[in-house]
Amino acid sequence: MHIAVIGNIGAGKTTLTQMLGEHYGWEVMYEAVEGNPYLVDFYEDMERWAFNLQVFFLNNRFAQVQTIQSTTYSTIIQDRTIYEDAFVFARNLYESKIMTERDYRSYLLLFESIMKTVSQPDLLIYLKADIPKLVSQIKKRGREFEADISEDYLRSLNRYYEDFTDNYDHGKLITIDVNTMDFASNQEDFETIVRQLDKELLYI
Numbered sequence: 001m002h003i004a005v006i007g008n009i010g011a012g013k014t015t016l017t018q019m020l021g022e023h024y025g026w027e028v029m030y031e032a033v034e035g036n037p038y039l040v041d042f043y044e045d046m047e048r049w050a051f052n053l054q055v056f057f058l059n060n061r062f063a064q065v066q067t068i069q070s071t072t073y074s075t076i077i078q079d080r081t082i083y084e085d086a087f088v089f090a091r092n093l094y095e096s097k098i099m100t101e102r103d104y105r106s107y108l109l110l111f112e113s114i115m116k117t118v119s120q121p122d123l124l125i126y127l128k129a130d131i132p133k134l135v136s137q138i139k140k141r142g143r144e145f146e147a148d149i150s151e152d153y154l155r156s157l158n159r160y161y162e163d164f165t166d167n168y169d170h171g172k173l174i175t176i177d178v179n180t181m182d183f184a185s186n187q188e189d190f191e192t193i194v195r196q197l198d199k200e201l202l203y204i
C-alpha cells in the first residue's frame with residue numbers, strides 16, 4: 001500500500017509519518033527538507049527562487065513515487081505528496097504573484113507529464129490545523145529559515161489545502177483535526193488516530 005500524510009507547514013506531518021511507520025512497521029519516505037539547496041534562499045527571496053524550489057520538490061516527489069510503484073511487497077507511508085506540490089504550493093505562489101505566469105505554466109506542463117506515469121496513494125491522511133497551531137509548532141521546532149514565515153502565507157496555504165481536500169477524487173482521504181491534539185507527546189491522542197486509521201485500512 002501507499003499511504004501519505006498531508007497538511008500545512010507545522011501541522012505535524014513528519015512526526016506522524018514517523019510514528020505511524022514505527023507503529024505499523026511501514027517503510028517511511030520523508031520530504032526533502034534537510035539538504036534542500038533552495039529552501040533557505042526561497043524564504044529569503046521567494047520571487048527569485050519559487051520556480052527552482054517547486055521543480056526541486058516535484059522532481060524529488062516523482063522519484064519517490066517511482067520507488068513506491070516499484071515496491072510490491074511492503075507498505076510505504078510518505079510525508080507529503082506530489083499533488084500538494086502543484087495544487088497547493090505552486091498554485092499559491094502563482095496566485096499570490098510570487099511565481100510568474102510563464103514559470104507556472106512551465107511547471108504545470110512538467111507536472112501534467114509526470115502525472116501520466118504515476119498512480120494515486122491508496123489513502124491520504126490530511127492533518128487539519130488552524131493558524132495558531134501551525135505557528136506554535138513552527139516555533140517549537142525552531143528551524144531558522146522558517147522563522148519569518150508569515151501568518152498570511154500559512155493562511156493562504158490553508159485555503160488551498162481546504163480546496164484540494166474538498167475536491168480530491170483520486171482515492172480515499174480522511175481528515176484529522178489536530179488543533180487540540182499533541183500526538184507526539186500524548187499517547188491517547190496518537191491512539192485516537194490509530195483507531196481511526198485501523199478502520200480505514202480494513203477497506204483498502
